[in-house]
Amino acid sequence: MADIRLQQSQRTQLSSQQILGSQLLQLPLLHLEQRLYDELQENPMLELIEEKNESVDTTDAGDADTDGDDMFGSVDRFDNAGNDSRKEKRDESEGVMQFTVDNRPREHFIQAVQHDSCEEQLLKELALQDGIGREEILIAAEILGNLDEDGYLHEDISVIVDGLDRNGIDVDEKAVRSVLRKIRFLDPPGIAVSDIRERLLVQLEVKAGRNPSGPAFLAAKILDRHFDDFLNNRYERIIRRLQVRTEQLEEAVEFIGSLDPHPFIASSGEGDYIVPDFIVTYENGRLTAVLNDRSTMSVQVSDAYADVLRKKSVPAEDRKFMRQKLNRAKEFTSAIAMRRNTLIKVIEALMRFQYEFFVKGPEKLVPLVMKEVAEATGFDLSTISRAVNGKYVQTRFGTFELKYFFSGSLPTDEGEELSTKIIKQDIRRLIGEEDQKKPLSDDRLAVMLEDKGIRIARRTVAKYREQMQIPVARLRKKIF
Numbered sequence: 001m002a003d004i005r006l007q008q009s010q011r012t013q014l015s016s017q018q019i020l021g022s023q024l025l026q027l028p029l030l031h032l033e034q035r036l037y038d039e040l041q042e043n044p045m046l047e048l049i050e051e052k053n054e055s056v057d058t059t060d061a062g063d064a065d066t067d068g069d070d071m072f073g074s075v076d077r078f079d080n081a082g083n084d085s086r087k088e089k090r091d092e093s094e095g096v097m098q099f100t101v102d103n104r105p106r107e108h109f110i111q112a113v114q115h116d117s118c119e120e121q122l123l124k125e126l127a128l129q130d131g132i133g134r135e136e137i138l139i140a141a142e143i144l145g146n147l148d149e150d151g152y153l154h155e156d157i158s159v160i161v162d163g164l165d166r167n168g169i170d171v172d173e174k175a176v177r178s179v180l181r182k183i184r185f186l187d188p189p190g191i192a193v194s195d196i197r198e199r200l201l202v203q204l205e206v207k208a209g210r211n212p213s214g215p216a217f218l219a220a221k222i223l224d225r226h227f228d229d230f231l232n233n234r235y236e237r238i239i240r241r242l243q244v245r246t247e248q249l250e251e252a253v254e255f256i257g258s259l260d261p262h263p264f265i266a267s268s269g270e271g272d273y274i275v276p277d278f279i280v281t282y283e284n285g286r287l288t289a290v291l292n293d294r295s296t297m298s299v300q301v302s303d304a305y306a307d308v309l310r311k312k313s314v315p316a317e318d319r320k321f322m323r324q325k326l327n328r329a330k331e332f333t334s335a336i337a338m339r340r341n342t343l344i345k346v347i348e349a350l351m352r353f354q355y356e357f358f359v360k361g362p363e364k365l366v367p368l369v370m371k372e373v374a375e376a377t378g379f380d381l382s383t384i385s386r387a388v389n390g391k392y393v394q395t396r397f398g399t400f401e402l403k404y405f406f407s408g409s410l411p412t413d414e415g416e417e418l419s420t421k422i423i424k425q426d427i428r429r430l431i432g433e434e435d436q437k438k439p440l441s442d443d444r445l446a447v448m449l450e451d452k453g454i455r456i457a458r459r460t461v462a463k464y465r466e467q468m469q470i471p472v473a474r475l476r477k478k479i480f
Contacts, residue, residue: 142164147192188263201220219253222242274399292394305326346379349373420464427464439476442465
């Protein structure tokens with residue numbers, strides 16, 4: 001007979017309400033709208049409501065309704081004379097922070113504009129070509145689905161064939177290669193190639209034709225036969241091997257420089273909707289945040305079925321179904337309210353920490369980590385991470401993802417901490433102003449930053465430069 005033992009243990013188990021709240025918090029505004037409409041279609045206990053055109057203003061916080069039904073609540077005004085978490089001293093004339101939640105449509109809101117992703121653009125363009133049928137489009141979709149973040153195709157053709165076969169599409173490698181060539185010469189050209197050399201050759205053919213002449217002809221020779229020498233600036237060797245003049249080589253190199261090494265990234269950057277979750281303004285000495293939460297986003301539990309639930313004549317199964325939907329409706333509305341409250345607290349904390357940024361501009365961005373915001377709001381790190389992911393704020397300096405406000409830091413000679421984003425901007429500026437015949441080395445960049453009071457190692461400069469996809473000095477050198 002088996003032994004029966006009692007064992008006591010503790011474990012964390014999230015309720016359905018917490019899971020739903022986390023899911024909704026992570027959704028950007030447009031995805032939240034779609035989720036809300038889906039929920040309305042599935043649950044008859046939910047209905048849309050129209051919010052009153054009113055705002056919660058911190059200047060009237062004392063008169064505000066503090067009832068638990070107020071899903072927004074109010075936020076105390078942040079005055080620059082008070083104690084902010086950075087302990088900064090500001091002139092009283094510089095402004096105060098006033099937090100406002102407003103559901104009215106505002107003309108200055110950024111409206112969602114749809115842009116097709118690069119993959120969608122290419123598929124549409126391909127579909128307009130003569131002789132392209134459903135099979136070719138399916139092959140193209142499989143190819144585009146295997147591209148990396150820079151639009152390169154590193155998979156073997158056989159992998160594409162196998163992927164199509166698993167989806168019930170029987171094609172051979174010849175058919176895939178045919179579609180692949182068509183994709184490479186679509187706009188933007190050079191997508192779905194295997195390397196940078198092949199990309200540039202495709203773009204050169206598109207720009208100069210299959211029989212190029214002049215600088216384009218020499219450029220094609222360089223890319224085809226002497227690409228490694230070109231990549232490493234061994235121009236004297238190219239001149240000697242191709243028996244050309246320096247002026248001819250200069251024209252060919254300039255032609256290659258006019259080609260785009262990253263067409264996929266540039267085109268994919270417009271593939272998403274961007275609708276700010278917040279509008280932060282600075283007017284008449286006041287810093288104000290407005291929650292971009294439109295009236296169509298508001299739902300409530302419908303009371304249309306309340307009488308039905310009380311009737312004993314209603315079959316038990318129907319009552320059970322309605323109670324389930326009612327509980328789900330209550331959970332959903334509560335999760336929507338919780339999402340709003342969380343976002344309000346997060347943007348308020350960011351306004352406190354990054355006050356100088358919102359008032360004076362990006363050059364005043366201060367180092368900030370999520371742990372600081374978590375401590376200021378009382379939320380855990382995972383909640384802060386979900387809250388800032390895919391959320392945007394419109395400022396008078398542009399629209400920024402909330403993630404932008406978080407960065408590491410490096411010390412200055414004055415003992416202050418400077419955001420790594422600001423340091424990267426300095427590196428980009430210094431490189432942009434350099435003499436192209438004598439580009440700045442990483443060592444020289446480190447010295448120049450140190451002259452500005454920023455203590456930074458050469459390897460750190462190199463790391464930041466690589467993160468910004470800026471080549472090393474020898475590859476930036478222009479010898480002509």
